[in-house]
Amino acid sequence: MSPEPIDVETVRKDFPLLARTVHDRPIVYLDSAATSLTPHSVIAATERYYETTHANVHRGVYATAEEATRLYEGARTKVGRFIGAPHPGREIVFTKNTTESLNLLAHSWGRTNLGPGDVVVLTEMEHHANIVPWLMLAEERQIELRYLPVDGAGRLDLSDLDRMVDGAALVSVSAMSNVLGTINPLTTIAEAAHRAGALVIADGAQSVPHLQVDVAALGIDFLAFSAHKMLGPTGIGVLWGRAELLEEMPPFLGGGGMILDVRTDRYLAAEPPQRFEAGTPPIAEAVGLSAAVDYLSAVGMDRVRAHEIELTRYAFDALQARLGSRCKVFGPPGGEDRGGVLSLAVGEIHAHDLAQVLDQFGVCVRPGHHCAKPLMRKLGVAATARASFALYNDSSDVDVLIEGLLEAGRLFG
Amino acid sequence: MPDLEELYREIILDHYRSPRNRGELESPPAHRVEGFNPLCGDEVVVTMVVEGDALSDIKIGGTGCSISQSSASLMSAAVKGRPLSEVRHLIATFKGMMSIHESALGDGDGDGASAPRANGLSPGPETVSGEPEPIDPAELGELAALQGVVKFPVRIKCATLSWNALAKGLGELEASAG
Numbered sequence: 001m002s003p004e005p006i007d008v009e010t011v012r013k014d015f016p017l018l019a020r021t022v023h024d025r026p027i028v029y030l031d032s033a034a035t036s037l038t039p040h041s042v043i044a045a046t047e048r049y050y051e052t053t054h055a056n057v058h059r060g061v062y063a064t065a066e067e068a069t070r071l072y073e074g075a076r077t078k079v080g081r082f083i084g085a086p087h088p089g090r091e092i093v094f095t096k097n098t099t100e101s102l103n104l105l106a107h108s109w110g111r112t113n114l115g116p117g118d119v120v121v122l123t124e125m126e127h128h129a130n131i132v133p134w135l136m137l138a139e140e141r142q143i144e145l146r147y148l149p150v151d152g153a154g155r156l157d158l159s160d161l162d163r164m165v166d167g168a169a170l171v172s173v174s175a176m177s178n179v180l181g182t183i184n185p186l187t188t189i190a191e192a193a194h195r196a197g198a199l200v201i202a203d204g205a206q207s208v209p210h211l212q213v214d215v216a217a218l219g220i221d222f223l224a225f226s227a228h229k230m231l232g233p234t235g236i237g238v239l240w241g242r243a244e245l246l247e248e249m250p251p252f253l254g255g256g257g258m259i260l261d262v263r264t265d266r267y268l269a270a271e272p273p274q275r276f277e278a279g280t281p282p283i284a285e286a287v288g289l290s291a292a293v294d295y296l297s298a299v300g301m302d303r304v305r306a307h308e309i310e311l312t313r314y315a316f317d318a319l320q321a322r323l324g325s326r327c328k329v330f331g332p333p334g335g336e337d338r339g340g341v342l343s344l345a346v347g348e349i350h351a352h353d354l355a356q357v358l359d360q361f362g363v364c365v366r367p368g369h370h371c372a373k374p375l376m377r378k379l380g381v382a383a384t385a386r387a388s389f390a391l392y393n394d395s396s397d398v399d400v401l402i403e404g405l406l407e408a409g410r411l412f413g
Numbered sequence: 414m415p416d417l418e419e420l421y422r423e424i425i426l427d428h429y430r431s432p433r434n435r436g437e438l439e440s441p442p443a444h445r446v447e448g449f450n451p452l453c454g455d456e457v458v459v460t461m462v463v464e465g466d467a468l469s470d471i472k473i474g475g476t477g478c479s480i481s482q483s484s485a486s487l488m489s490a491a492v493k494g495r496p497l498s499e500v501r502h503l504i505a506t507f508k509g510m511m512s513i514h515e516s517a518l519g520d521g522d523g524d525g526a527s528a529p530r531a532n533g534l535s536p537g538p539e540t541v542s543g544e545p546e547p548i549d550p551a552e553l554g555e556l557a558a559l560q561g562v563v564k565f566p567v568r569i570k571c572a573t574l575s576w577n578a579l580a581k582g583l584g585e586l587e588a589s590a591g
Contacts, residue, residue, distance in 0.1 A: 352480070352571065356420065383455075412426070412479065
């Protein structure tokens with residue numbers, strides 16, 4: 001049974017930025033894969049924290065310090081439950097963003113467990129955040145990187161999966177592509193990786209904000225994601241890791257908050273997650289993230305997902321009807337195995353020119369390589385114009401997008 | 414859409430659709446320089462031959478948007494066969510035009526609506542600071558068509574991509590000769 005549809009008109013009232021105009025036109029925000037808009041409740045929670053509670057965490061014994069600590073740790077628990085973490089209090093590490101979460105893993109787990117000749121398996125559709133940390137480790141440790149290929153439809157080609165993961169120590173894959181929208185079969189990949197004795201990292205930057213993620217059901221070992229793509233504030237990201245794995249990992253950054261004891265010649269690291277949270281953490285941002293999780297939970301991730309599937313289908317149909325073969329959308333066709341991320345090309349028009357024309361219509365899309373240059377080379381394009389959806393978008397946004405694309409076609413045709 | 418028409422003037426679209434001096438000269442003997450715009454992934458390859466005191470030949474390769482491609486094409490037409498001193502002067506003049514900001518924007522067109530977008534404009538690394546070149550539209554010829562780009566700050570890097578590559582190449586040639 002399909003969930004009750006989202007009332008987009010009501011949802012839109014919760015996002016103050018949608019009230020503004022751009023070039024005297026209502027803003028049409030189609031760049032949520034880059035960063036999502038922020039609802040009133042998140043802004044209000046952050047403001048309320050600064051106005052009534054602000055204090056450093058895990059230090060003071062005065063009332064506001066205890067309240068701040070309770071809010072911060074409460075956010076940890078809430079975020080953990082949101083992704084089905086078995087032990088939220090021990091398994092959720094707050095970082096700066098997805099990129100830092102992945103770098104933490106490369107530095108801490110990677111440097112401890114990987115040496116010359118060890119194999120890390122990535123995919124051809126990874127964001128630079130899940131390539132460069134491993135390339136850096138490869139330079140330092142002479143590890144071998146293998147890439148699961150992307151097929152013509154923009155899906156992973158897993159026909160050779162068992163051979164690709166054979167002998168690997170780690171498999172690190174995007175849960176959902178930020179260019180193609182492809183939702184990857186994490187469970188299948190995790191099962192093959194575990195059979196081969198490898199651990200599995202999922203880059204959840206695009207999946208956690210848009211579909212129900214349950215780390216236990218997926219059978220993965222680590223998950224990285226960012227608050228600012230899931231209606232939360234910038235400056236805070238999340239690393240989830242299985243407790244027994246985090247416990248075996250050495251610290252990433254050193255400083256206050258991550259130690260049990262320090263002497264002039266040695267230190268004793270704290271238990272996870274504090275071990276990985278050196279210095280004053282993003283407290284207000286954690287409070288904001290907590291409010292963002294509340295917002296998404298109140299709407300329901302099943303409804304968010306259903307809404308975005310329907311909107312993506314509408315976009316595919318409308319693009320086909322209005323632009324026909326002049327418009328190409330990279331990645332799988334609208335359906336259950338893709339999210340609301342549409343990388344577009346219109347004829348030979350460069351993505352920058354498309355985005356420039358769209359801007360005049362108030363339409364915000366992202367032109368460029370989307371921090372996935374290996375994938376762009378594979379697709380044979382330098383850049384695409386990417387439109388991406390969230391729960392506050394509806395078919396009228398798609399209609400304005402198409403109006404702009406048609407104008408670009410006229411101008412450059 | 415008056416803003417768009419100002420950006421995408423007919424000369425620009427013409428050079429975009431029919432780029433001049435397109436391709437790559439054999440290197441060596443030609444000198445080859447690559448330019449990248451990491452923001453959008455645009456790449457330009459400028460190959461050039463200097464004979465005596467003149468830029469005797471130039472070709473433009475690579476891929477990019479209408480602004481970067483037309484700017485490269487216009488540049489190649491403007492500098493090919495010209496004495497190096499004139500080429501250098503033209504580079505400085507063109508980059509000077511690209512670094513015009515707030516004060517010059519909105520002049521003449523009386524378009525108040527475009528003013529707010531100029532206010533947040535930072536000159537960026539392309540600015541030739543300290544030595545403003547007086548800009549003579551007659552000297553720039555067709556290149557003056559690119560003047561509309563300065564109203565679109567993020568596109569300035571597109572317009573200057575090939576010019577920076579040319580300047581780099583001339584600098585390298587000068588260094589190796591000296």
